[in-house]
């Protein structure tokens with residue numbers, strides 16, 4: 001059964017079509033990468049699915065339920081987590097308070113295990129605004145996953161991370177996936193794609209351009225070409 | 232025919248009042264995103280500047296009005312230099328600071344000039360049409376308000392300064408890397424806004440009782456008009472002012488002036504609720 | 520556990536509790552008056568300091584509560600225990616009105632400076648409306664609204680059981696206000712530390728991110744707005760009870776600037792600073808106003824400008840932090 005299903009969704013900004021008739025199915029347990037050059041419409045597609053942008057046309061089904069009429073927080077509460085492209089943690093709250101906000105309860109073991117998982121246990125009383133870039137990214141990912149949603153969207157989770165940090169991020173995502181969380185990830189970093197992707201969709205000029213296994217995508221000439229700007 | 236003229240006169244009078252009350256506030260809000268809560272006191276300064284120069288210095292009225300405008304500009308300039316410019320990027324704080332300035336100025340006028348001040352005669356004469364009598368000066372005000380709008384339109388949308396100013400508003404960082412002196416643009420814009428408020432005070436001075444709270448007669452109309460106009464006052468100002476003066480004239484016509492003001496305040500609350508981006512937002516949407 | 524942060528709060532309340540032993544009724548009544556204004560200020564600190572939402576029209580709720588209390592208690596003055604349920608009813612009306620306005624604002628997508636303008640418009644509507652109710656046709660039941668001059672002659676808050684009668688006046692009123700303030704400060708600290716408070720603080724930084732964690736930010740802002748209206752209403756009722764009158768000018772342009780000044784100058788992010796600073800500033804205004812209200816208003820305007828320009832954190836909060844670091848941080 002599909003966890004998420006998009007049917008012909010489109011989004012226009014003024015006269016400009018940022019997402020054009022995209023249909024997509026995500027299976028439970030998948031780690032789906034969505035790649036494509038800058039401006040392809042990846043972030044816009046995310047925001048349409050979770051309800052930051054409303055659709056101009058099309059359908060969004062989550063667990064076979066139509067969700068395009070619901071507000072952002074209602075969709076999240078169905079079991080969706082999201083990390084936006086720009087790292088957005090609450091800089092005036094401590095790391096611990098950030099996580100409490102995300103899990104919607106008091107400090108508990110779950111929070112402690114997440115602090116450990118992301119290597120943030122020493123920083124729990126530090127203001128999130130004072131964290132390094134890498135740790136902000138991790139805290140941001142922790143915020144979007146701590147309530148154990150069925151489906152998590154990550155928009156460029158490894159942007160600005162070092163090679164080692166990227167590897168560790170991949171490992172964490174894989175662990176969570178092993179615990180049953182389905183991921184949809186926008187990335188430019190092909191290393192982490194090779195490391196953890198189970199399937200890949202390529203978006204180009206707002207349209208779905210190619211779909212397949214990581215191997216198929218990486219060996220596809222046309223996909224390489226759009227990244228090089230030839231197509 | 233006479234009834235038609237009468238309606239036109241009432242409507243034009245209300246319209247020019249709203250436009251002139253709002254214009255200085257609109258320039259500063261439209262370009263700098265600051266709501267100047269001391270706007271009413273800028274108008275007060277223009278009015279007192281005019282009356283004091285005409286009564287005490289015995290200057291001829293047009294020159295006295297010019298003095299009124301000048302004094303307001305100088306005041307606006309100093310204020311921008313010592314306070315407002317330090318609050319760019321903190322819009323709520325700049326609004327709060329201008330509220331403090333408003334209190335200081337209005338109460339200082341009360342201390343310095345007392346609760347009222349001998350006013351001026353309304354210049355030009357009245358004329359009779361049927362049963363009604365009309366002031367030529369007020370007709371002139373309608374013309375003036377429209378000419379000011381045209382001038383501003385040219386200044387901000389057609390001139391070199393206007394291009395710079397709009398670029399600065401759009402993106403101050405990029406503008407400054409392109410060599411625009413962002414500080415200067417803000418200062419000049421704030422001074423233009425002050426000049427317009429001063430002008431409003433100057434030209435209405437001969438038609439009103441001169442009291443320290445004279446600016447408060449304008450402030451509510453000014454807020455209402457600017458908020459109704461929305462995020463781009465240059466587009467929204469005329470439709471907003473027309474719409475509001477239509478409401479005010481008709482309500483005042485059927486009931487009385489206080490209810491007219493109430494209707495005005497009430498309509499702004501409703502407009503913000505249903506058109507949060509005001510008339511300019513509506514127009515931009517319709518264009519698309 | 521006694522946190523060092525609480526030392527100031529506790530000392531101030533100890534002083535407030537022993538004041539009646541040292542001073543006579545005249546001073547006690549004056550201090551009651553200063554403290555009455557702390558509730559509207561705490562409400563503004565809640566919505567502005569914690570929620571990042573600046574309302575210019577808290578006086579609308581102040582006035583609404585004062586007038587509702589006056590109208591209800593005049594009309595039902597011979598009904599049992601009116602002195603207790605009329606203020607409660609007035610508060611309920613105010614909180615509901617606050618919730619409606621909040622619904623209108625936050626579900627309508629109104630934010631930032633426009634909230635200030637709309638709330639200011641609301642308080643000016645109420646002022647303008649009440650000021651034109653001078654005519655005899657403006658009565659609610661037995662209560663004349665009385666236009667510009669305002670209402671008076673309402674029975675005080677209190678209770679009458681048989682022969683025994685207790686009115687909220689004098690020293691009783693003083694202690695009532697002190698205990699109410701203690702309770703509300705405690706409650707506000709609890710809110711600040713709760714998940715509700717976290718959501719509010721976080722939504723000040725990034726509304727969408729908070730929603731994307733599954734929180735209904737609009738609802739929480741609406742509830743907070745209603746709470747802040749309720750607190751303004753507490754001030755309005757106590758003010759009306761204290762002086763025995765309420766006038767439209769309590770909702771006017773100058774009156775509505777005052778809470779903003781007190782809260783900004785004291786330190787909007789700290790409830791204790793707001794409580795203490797508000798008492799101090801009202802005292803200063805009151806003292807200066809003896810020579811003419813203009814001078815007090817000019818000073819308040821100056822304070823507001825200087826604070827926003829140079830001490831955006833607020834003066835009392837700044838001093839409190841300074842003292843804490845100097846004397847209390849030797850671990």
Ligand SMILES: Nc1ncnc2c1ncn2[C@@H]1O[C@H](COP(=O)(O)OP(=O)(O)O)[C@@H](O)[C@H]1O
Pocket residue numbers: 013018036037038039040041042043044045
């Ligand atoms: N809020 C918006 N208003 C107008 N245009 C937008 C908006 N958001 C994105 N766009 C445009 O839509 C296109 C796709 O943007 P985005 O989804 O961010 O691309 P990606 O994430 O793939 O780099 C870009 O051309 C961008 O300029």
Ligand SMILES: [Mg+2]
Pocket residue numbers: 042043044085
């Ligand atoms: Mg993107």
